[in-house]
Amino acid sequence: MAEKQRLLVDxxxxxxxxxxxxxLETLYEQGYFLNLKPINNVVxxxxxxxxxxxxxxxxxxxxxxxxxxxALDEKNAWLDQYLPEVDLEHRIFSPCGSDKKDYLPGxxxxxxxxxxxxxxxxxLWQPPARGIKLLNGINDTRGTWEHDRIRYDKSPxxxxxxxxxxxxxxxxxxEDKLNALAPNNYCDPYWNKHSLVNDDEIEDEWENVP
Incomplete structure (x- = not known):
């Protein structure tokens, strides 16, 4: 029997x-991750x-x-509420700053x-595998991702x-980027936990990584 293709979703x-x-401390408050609003059509x-x-x-x-x-318990609780179709066996969590592909079973x-x-x-993912960038209204400010990219603002x-x-x-x-879903200045703990960052700065800093 052929192996199924795997789709991993952030x-x-x-x-x-x-x-x-x-x-930064706000990210550590109880309820922060649990109360994030779903992007309903993506869910x-x-x-x-x-x-x-x-x-x-x-x-x-x-x-x-x-x-x-x-954070971990709240992310699981969030999935229980909005996407229970994905069971615990199919929920993979990697520590911030690590390479996600290192945590894939097998x-x-x-x-x-x-x-x-x-x-x-x-x-970090492509190669060896393939990536699809979701354009959510605050990212793709530099257009550095040259592969498949799709906008969130369409029917499920x-x-x-x-x-x-x-x-x-x-x-x-x-696809091209769209109007903002949220303000362009945001804190992304997965890039730099210690400062407020701008999406432009994220793209610039990544381009300078050897």
Whole structure:
């Protein structure tokens, strides 16, 4: 029996709106991750993929603050509420700052796909596997991701179809960025936990990494 293709889905900025904060300590407060609002059409598109594509194995692959007493439990509780179709066995969490692909059971495969909003993660992923960048309104300010990228602002059915078609090699999609979903200044603990950063600075700093 052939192995299923695997779709790994990020959470913050992909399934959930990452809420801007003024201070790092806010990320460590009880309820912060649990109360993130879902990006509903993306959540529904993942449900569509699970329901209609039994040949695709869907898992969550999300970074978390390993020194937070709440982050991991709250991310699981968030998934229980909004995406219970993904069971505990298919929820993979990596400590902030680590390479996500190092935490895949059995290692990464060339046929694996990562749906993520963050170019840094995608560039670590592809190669050897493939990445799809979700354009959520605050990212892609520099356009440094040259591979498949899709906008979040479409119906769940269309978004699910785009993802599946990319995975099956039936089309390549290079959509343009859209108007802001949230302010462009935000705190991304997965790049730099110690300062407020701007998406432009994230792209610039990544481009300077050897």
């Amino acid at each position: 959470m913050d900025g992909t399934l959930a709106v990452f809420t801007p904060v003024d201070e 529904q598109s993942v449900k569509e993929i699970i329901k209609h594509n039994p040949d695709i194995e869907v898992s969550i692959l999300s970074a978390y603050l390993s020194d937070s007493p709440y 290692g990464i495969r060339e046929t694996d796909f990562l749906l993520d909003d963050y170019t840094h993660n995608l560039k 059915e269309e978004l699910a179809g785009n993802i599946v078609n990319i995975m099956r090699g039936e089309e390549q999609i290079h």
